[in-house]
Amino acid sequence: MRIKLKTDGDIIVEATPDIGYVHRGCEKIAESRNIIKNIPMLERPNIADSSHLNWSYIAPIEKLQRVEVPERGLHIRTMLCEINRIASHLYGMAIMGGIFSGHTTMYMFGFGDRELLLDLHEMLTGARMTFSFFVPGGVRRDLPKGFVEKLAQTLDYIERHLSAIDRVFVSNPLFVERARGVGILSKDDAIKLGVVGPVLRASGVACDVRRDAPYGVYDRVDFEVPSFKEGDSLSRWLVRFEEMKQSISILRQLMRDIPKGPIARKSPLIVPRGEAIGRVESSRGEINHYVVGDGGDKPFRVKMSTGSFKNLAALPFLLKGVRIGDMPIIYGSLDYWPVEADR
Amino acid sequence: MSATPSSPEQDIVVAIKEQLGSAVENVTALDKGRISVIARKEVARDVAVLLQRFGLDHTLAVSGVDHPWENHLDVVYFLSSYSHDNLKHVVVLLKIHLERENPSLPSLTPIWESANLFERETYEMFGVNFEGHPNLQKLLLQDNWDGPPPLKKDLKIPELA
Numbered sequence: 001m002r003i004k005l006k007t008d009g010d011i012i013v014e015a016t017p018d019i020g021y022v023h024r025g026c027e028k029i030a031e032s033r034n035i036i037k038n039i040p041m042l043e044r045p046n047i048a049d050s051s052h053l054n055w056s057y058i059a060p061i062e063k064l065q066r067v068e069v070p071e072r073g074l075h076i077r078t079m080l081c082e083i084n085r086i087a088s089h090l091y092g093m094a095i096m097g098g099i100f101s102g103h104t105t106m107y108m109f110g111f112g113d114r115e116l117l118l119d120l121h122e123m124l125t126g127a128r129m130t131f132s133f134f135v136p137g138g139v140r141r142d143l144p145k146g147f148v149e150k151l152a153q154t155l156d157y158i159e160r161h162l163s164a165i166d167r168v169f170v171s172n173p174l175f176v177e178r179a180r181g182v183g184i185l186s187k188d189d190a191i192k193l194g195v196v197g198p199v200l201r202a203s204g205v206a207c208d209v210r211r212d213a214p215y216g217v218y219d220r221v222d223f224e225v226p227s228f229k230e231g232d233s234l235s236r237w238l239v240r241f242e243e244m245k246q247s248i249s250i251l252r253q254l255m256r257d258i259p260k261g262p263i264a265r266k267s268p269l270i271v272p273r274g275e276a277i278g279r280v281e282s283s284r285g286e287i288n289h290y291v292v293g294d295g296g297d298k299p300f301r302v303k304m305s306t307g308s309f310k311n312l313a314a315l316p317f318l319l320k321g322v323r324i325g326d327m328p329i330i331y332g333s334l335d336y337w338p339v340e341a342d343r
Numbered sequence: 344m345s346a347t348p349s350s351p352e353q354d355i356v357v358a359i360k361e362q363l364g365s366a367v368e369n370v371t372a373l374d375k376g377r378i379s380v381i382a383r384k385e386v387a388r389d390v391a392v393l394l395q396r397f398g399l400d401h402t403l404a405v406s407g408v409d410h411p412w413e414n415h416l417d418v419v420y421f422l423s424s425y426s427h428d429n430l431k432h433v434v435v436l437l438k439i440h441l442e443r444e445n446p447s448l449p450s451l452t453p454i455w456e457s458a459n460l461f462e463r464e465t466y467e468m469f470g471v472n473f474e475g476h477p478n479l480q481k482l483l484l485q486d487n488w489d490g491p492p493p494l495k496k497d498l499k500i501p502e503l504a
Contacts, residue, residue: 194457305404
């Protein structure tokens, strides 16, 4: 993407994001492929957060097929999504937080810790990113031997290291002074612009699909929805930082009692006639896939609506009237993923 | 898949019907947390104002669906709420049937600012002219694209056949 700026000296008068540079026509291609073959393509738009895109695409298809995912399958899905959420937030903090605020240590910390979570991804799904792990009816593989033990160890380490990230980056006076009060999005504006995810919750709207319209096993775990009133760049990072702690807590609850039974049920390889919409809370906010079926093995129409695309509405709004030097901090705090927006 | 008569969805359906009066033909509960509202193009904006007053304060997406064999093109607005607790789990599908040739519709961006980029996308992908949109320009396609709107079923891509 590029951002066209009109400035008056150092002050931005108007910012126009120009997106579409990585548009691949996913929705058009999806109409010509079998529903299963669509899975790898439709999760590619966000490789750091692919499990959520995967789930959001599968959920409406399962609804149309009237296939119920067995409890153990839902449990494994929820676990993978939460591991993925921590990894994605670390990635965001490394690139968008660390690099854009010139903080090299955060960049190294984020990528170093994320590596351990990618090992967990690999152990469970066989891939470090873009797992294509959820299929209609369940998941592709059961939990491997020793996975839970390794997960417990990794979570202990990540939890310890989050306090180092807190000390070095999140509570670092240099970063705090740089990000506090910069790019303020008020509660009313956040609702009006329809932003989602951490951007929304940093503006005082404590909405999270995991709690408001639970899917998977989120209705059976205890977690808080962190939110802040300030609506500035700093609180957007604080929301992500607190969410990682919540994800660790969710994973520990899930590890405690994993239901026994099958991981998947058989599902037909067609999309029955009808329409359904999926709602999944990804790391960058709510993702929706709207699937229209006509009874064939290909979807008649797939509409993807991703977190980054919805949060893009906030960018020109936030950049208006600020100094050019504040632009990287504001852009970074949205944790914008261009491919996810362009599809 | 329709919800049972006493479900919370039915209560919302009744409330929406009361709010909208005779402006729409069809309000139904599709499924748990999913409600469909079908409106005619002429009253689309009035319906939108009433739905917004009802508490649906933002759009989750706006999508076109091309039905060449039934000879119409649908524009679907997906609405939900951040400010009303009883509506947070609900997605309302506001569906408007349009003609396939030169489809046009009054823009709902003045009512829901969050529909702005989605309407631009629907404009370039389906050729729907949103009257009164503040900035109806191409969004994702390259500037020199002069083919038909790509997501209409008329456009066949040989490599994908």
